[in-house]
Every structure is written in structure tokens, then in C-alpha cells.
Amino acid sequence: MPSYVITGISRGIGYELLRQTSSDSQNTAIGLVRDKAATEKKISEDEELKTRTNIHILQADITDYAALKAAAEETAKITGGAVDYVIGNAGWVSMFDNFDGFRGLADKPEELTKTMSLLTDINVTGNIHLLNLFTPLLLKGETKKAVVITSGFADPDFTNEWEVAVAPLYAVSKAAVNMVIAKFNAEYKKDGVLFMAICPGMVDTGLYVNVTEEQMGKMGGLVATFQKYSPTFAGPETPEQSVNGILNVINTSSIEGGRGGVFISHFGNKRWL
């Protein structure tokens, strides 16, 4: 009876992770969210999910250590003390730096500092606390797999080769969380816990619905670069396609297979799109 703990399941990739992992009634899917009532309401109105008794929603902002600790304690009560999979999906995609490089942000130092700090709190430190609090439960589990959802934007080779200057603050936060995964692997590999950072590809989760025309223009340049990088790239994937890939990578990866601490995509390699 595998158990999954997934953060940020209120929408987007996280909601699809909840949907797919709870589709087998033998699994227990525990979703951590900032607004429990709103998420429970959403699930109660979802024809597919509303009857699933194997879904549990817990309240925890990933930047709130006490709430995360309480969620770990609550999880232990639900599962009997062990967890098989932890997926740190919750993340913040900052729009301040999404369409510019450092040069374009240089005259807004205060907003830059504020955004970098928030990105660090959510995308990096939040996941360190999550993994510190839930690894004891993973150690008691059967499967012992922990994943954070990262981004190909955090790949220095991709950045350099394709001159991808945009989203620098977000990319720095994801590069940092890749190192978090490597450090957890360095510490826990001998205990049999697999840690991986997985990029979900480019996924349509409504991130770009409110963009301005100017931002759209910049976006077009980026998409053109993506098409040169990956001639088969046909635009963003659906959450369903992306999560199929993510779960396939999780299921087929092992420490013995050389995946401890890796930073790879939902294709299981270094191809990001």
C-alpha cells in the first residue's frame, strides 16, 4: 500500500500528481496545501476525485516550519509512521524576472532582493525543511523515494549554449534546490533513500494567462529558442502528459541504477523539452 506525500496539490502539476497517484485505491495520497478548505471544496466538486477515500489533505505553507512539522506528524498518524514517496512540487514561478535577464532587472534592486528572498524561502528552504521532516518517515517506508520538481532553466549547460538569460532569479532558486537534492543524496544514499530533482518540461498550468503584449513578445523569442533546441517541441505539455513522465521516471529510477542525487527531466535524461 504505497503512500505519497505531495506538496502544492491545489492546482497545476501538483493536482495532476494527486489525481494520478490516488487513481489506484491501494495507494494513500497525502496532499499538502496552503488553503485546505479551498482544496477540499475543489476535490468535492471534481467528479473523478470526490469519491476517493485514499486522498488526505493537510494544511501547510511550505515556508511555515511549524505547519510542516505538524503535517509530518499527521501523516505518520494516517500511514502508521512510514511514507514511500515524497514529492516536493510546491514552487513559486516569479513573474518579476520571468521575461528579463539580470540586465533588465538591474534598476529595480529592491524588488529583485524581495523576489530572490521569497524564491529562496519557498523553492529552496521550504524543500530543505520538507525533506528533513519527512525523511525519517521515508526511512521507515518500503520504496524510500524523494523528489523535488525543478526546472531545466537551472541547467548551466543549457543556459550557456542557448543563451537563455530570462528568469534568472527563478533559475538560481531551482539550481539551489538541485544542490539540496545532491546533498540529501550524499547523506542518505547509504540508508537507501533515493533523492532526485526532476524537471516537468514546459507545462500548461495557466502561468501565462495574464501576460502583457510586451511580455508575450519576449515569450515568442524564448519559444523560438526552444524550437531550435528541440525541433520536436510543439508547445507546452498538458499536466497529464508531464506527470505521466514524472511518475515513470520515479518508478524506473533507483540508487543502484545510478540515479541518486540526479537532476533530470521527465524524459529521464538531460533533455528538458
Ligand SMILES: NC(=O)c1ccc[n+]([C@@H]2O[C@H](COP(=O)([O-])OP(=O)(O)OC[C@H]3O[C@@H](n4cnc5c(N)ncnc54)[C@H](OP(=O)(O)O)[C@@H]3O)[C@@H](O)[C@H]2O)c1
Ligand atoms: N509549469 C511549468 O512549465 C513548469 C516548468 C518547470 C518547473 N515547474 C515547477 O513545477 C512545480 C509546479 O508548477 P505549476 O506549473 O503546477 O505551478 P502552479 O500552477 O503555480 O502551482 C504551484 C503550486 O505550489 C503551491 N505553492 C506556492 N507557494 C507555496 C507555499 N509557500 N507553500 C505551499 N505551497 C505553495 C501553490 O499553492 P497555492 O494554490 O496555495 O498558491 C500551487 O499548488 C513548481 O515547483 C514549478 O516551479 C513548472
